Amino acid sequence: MSRLRPIAVIARFVLLEARRSGLPWLAVACIAASVGVALFLSQVALTETREFQAAAAAVLLRFSGAFLIATYVVTSVARETGDRGLELALTLPISRLTYYAGKLAGFACCGALLAMAFAMPLLLWSPPAAVAMWCASLAMETALVAAMALFFSMALSVVPAFAATAGLYLLGRSISAIQAIAAEPLAEKGESALRGAMDAFAVLVPRLDSATRTEWLIYGSATPTDFLAALGGSAIYFAVVVAAGLFDFSRRNL
């Protein structure tokens, strides 16, 4: 209990900072833009209008959620580093672990709130059960992005930290397709080493293509197994990134 309270206090300050930095307005703008684009695309679609709207809005909102949380984490950590806030916080009677956990909890809460807000417009086109699954998966995904951004921004400056976070995220979303290309018949002609290397590399990357799937919304096809597998995969990678971040943060001389 004594350790949880400082974590909760730090997390609360992170949420307060998010509110004051205009993140809620950005989220509203993203929702408006996504719904607008979805409505526009549905006007030019010849068929499957509902599916088109749901898919367009879901894709844009998912990208927006990941982008907003990554940007917010990187800029927040950069600002705190510039203000010497980290050194100040560590002069207080809290451990590095508590500080890191508090920050991460705050960022993850921001991500969860974004996910909930972003799921609301999808109720226009998809059944509530499918939207609830999508929302829970997006909350987990944004928590993972926040953990990646926190890890990189603690170690790197702003631009490299953002680039590394975005790169790992996009790689996680496309690694399955890259593996499929590497496994195509043309690639098999003497390229088995490349294929093996790609498979080995894929082990190190989060499988974000199986999380927060648009097909859940438009075909209502999510099974509990799919859902739990997506959530579980993200949770395992989240634990890895958090452990790596704590490892790095514990060793570093400030």
Added chain:
Amino acid sequence: MSASARPLSSVPRWVALLLAAGFAAQFGWQVLRITPESQTLDLPPAPSAAMLRSASLGEPEFAARIAMLYLQSFDLRGDNAIPYQQLDYGRLVAWLRAIVETDPRSGYALFSAARIYADNPDALKCRAVLEFLRDAFERDPDRLWPWLVHAALVAKHRLRDLPLALRYARAVDQRARDPRAPLWAKQMEIFILEDMNELEAARIMLGGLIASGKVRDPNELQFLQKRLESLERKSERASRPDLPSSISRRTPI
């Protein structure tokens, strides 16, 4: 203006002039820009489904639909003088195949193929699209049978190619197990055989259908019985040409 901002006079005059000139130049450039003449662009080669999936960043459903809008744009957009009938249908079908492979559950590509691209006076191009529908049907006959029924109707009425229509109708009858498939769709084969003057085969098939007990609706059963009797009369007259021919025409499908 917020209280923290300095007065306008603090901005150097040349900066203000540069801003105004920039706006004017931008406005003028956009207004005077000549509308490009309509181009005659054909479809580029289709990407593979793996490429489409890779570019979709894990969103194949959205990528498939955006690719369909891209295909649509080759006919509907203002600056392309090539209507879809004149497109390279080899490439078009390759695009449709890649799109269906990217999101197999979407009906967009099949809808466009059946309702738009098959509507082409060029019989070769129309056949290419019908074959695409036939191949797509093989992937999931229970869900995609309506598109092959449509293909059979196009083959029969537009192409007037009864053997092709029969091939499609036969595939629907043999492969589709969807209980929602109406019997008329599964009976198409019989009517096409009749149109091909294959009266004996049609009679045997219709008799088999009635005897199978699959038809439960009394009106439908009565209709089919009448058709069977009519076929039997036709068959008999065909085998005995000395009899007068007063065969009532059947209702076209």
